[in-house]
Amino acid sequence: MGRRPVKPASEGRRTIGIDIGGANLKYVCTDGNAASYPFAMWNRSSELTSSLVDHLSQFLPASSWAVTMTGELADCFLDRKTGVEFIVDAVCEAARRIGSQPSFAPEIRFYGVDGRFHRADDAKRLFEVVAASNWHALASQVAKTIAGDATLVDIGSTTTDIIPLRKGRVATSSMTDFQRLVGQSLVYIGCRRTPVCALVDRLWFNGASSRIMNEWFATIDDARIVLGIEPEHPDDCESADGAPRTVARSANRIARMIGLDQTFVSVEQAAKLAVQIMDSAKREIHSAFDAIDQPRGPIVISGHGRDLFDVPEDREVIDLSTELGGEISRCAPSWAVANLWADRSKAALVRKGRPSCDVS
């Protein structure tokens, strides 16, 4: 759990933003608490409901859960429709288990790339709108509250989002994952999970250019650890070979990419390989950035992979982690979706004298 409540909210108006990703479950409450848990959807989808119950029970009861997702694309689901249905049902079931009395059951809404919130049934029907919506939630909230004319560059563990914002709104017509891959506002490169074999075809070693082994032997995480960008985590074995996330083991994993190993590749030599891997990732992200039509405002940088993006010298930078604090910024889409819903409810309350329920 993160920081203590920063702006105590009555239970009646407390909203928890929930970001159900393919590799993590992230939560931010409007009372200022935040939490993030690794969750490999493709292996553990059957545990989703119980994990949600476990995690959400650690927050104070909230009147609303605002949900955004990308986890529906995990290949444990036949297709995105099935994935959205599964996730929506899991959230509703988690709410039933947590809120045993109707008065305690949270109101649940699912955010869509149409910028609106949808009830469970509508979310399932509009699965294309609700799928892969977390980038839109973050971009909308940043546009509303941080910088109305800007470019959001959000580099997470798996992907990079590059979103132009104009006049306080998301300014792209690319909405689905496919449209965004075509338009390059989605680059499927992040700072943790991206496999080395997807980043480079060859690596220079000892003056020779080697083809690589197309195996999941190493990820970009290993390059960042070897280069000291990411600290060592000796107790964490969430790596390609299941060995610890240490410099020595990361160097060994990288060496494997060219048919070698620690016996023949020193950490210093592995660092030279790591630089090539990082350079390739940076090049791809920059090429996408350059292809996107953007306003001349600041760049709002977000996510823990910001080292993968060298900000152009002529652009002002706003660091979302400075704005929000590290804990919440690690769960930025959850922060966004919680506040988008809370603000919307507040506005509806002012407008109609009661909370709005029919939003879809």
Add this chain to the structure above:
Amino acid sequence: MGRRPVKPASEGRRTIGIDIGGANLKYVCTDGNAASYPFAMWNRSSELTSSLVDHLSQFLPASSWAVTMTGELADCFLDRKTGVEFIVDAVCEAARRIGSQPSFAPEIRFYGVDGRFHRADDAKRLFEVVAASNWHALASQVAKTIAGDATLVDIGSTTTDIIPLRKGRVATSSMTDFQRLVGQSLVYIGCRRTPVCALVDRLWFNGASSRIMNEWFATIDDARIVLGIEPEHPDDCESADGAPRTVARSANRIARMIGLDQTFVSVEQAAKLAVQIMDSAKREIHSAFDAIDQPRGPIVISGHGRDLFDVPEDREVIDLSTELGGEISRCAPSWAVANLWADRSKAALVRKGRPSCDVS
């Protein structure tokens, strides 16, 4: 088990060739029997000894086991030294379990890229020579018995070997995996396991160029199944998402690479994506082929991924599966190492009047 014995051999002279790979265990006996079993070393190394015992018990007792390997590079092993030691010990333990009386215990030798056979202790000491040796065994035997001046192109499930043969011998100075990746006689592309995200950065779909999702959502196997090059295997779920190897599911897996799925991508559309994936693999293999200095003799083509290589029109082709029969050609390195050892033993017998034991 494969064909019945074609040239019955007395137990005294029967040799089983064993190819211990990273994804398969393959066996060929000089009596003509052959067998191949999937074996994911990276997940199942602890079962190696018992699997060897199970598989080898199905062959008639042999006086010799001739072993070649590539499985030592699986990332369940810290490094190749550890991998070679583990595999050598597993083979010796399997022999102990099978041959309860010394007279039945097979003589065991490990093939090296020096073209020699090594006893267990020497194999462990010379781990660099014994590691990744199966290409050399096959190339040597082809050079000796099929075509002395030729190019061997062997395309398996995971890799492609392109080996020049001259005057009945392997004619390359690249011996280790790293040297061969640099020299391009090893291309880490095969017909089954290669992930799509290692083959393409973008795919054209409906007139648009899409970046791809760098996930292990699909492999080249899916492209071959969708295109009808590989038949459907509805009962086989050894696929990226664990769903059956059918056209419909392969098309769905390929669609995922660009953020879509079966809801939006027909099998016909997936076939257009599959062609791009196959073209990329073929281009890489051809570019390596063109980079290798070769004799003007025939091309000996081997392995079940031969569709990935369009033979240049001016080169004669010898198909190893026609020469050996389908069953044995699927286990070609096992066939090679068995016969290399058997012929060597025979020669020694003639020379010295008794079988030779000290070969390293």
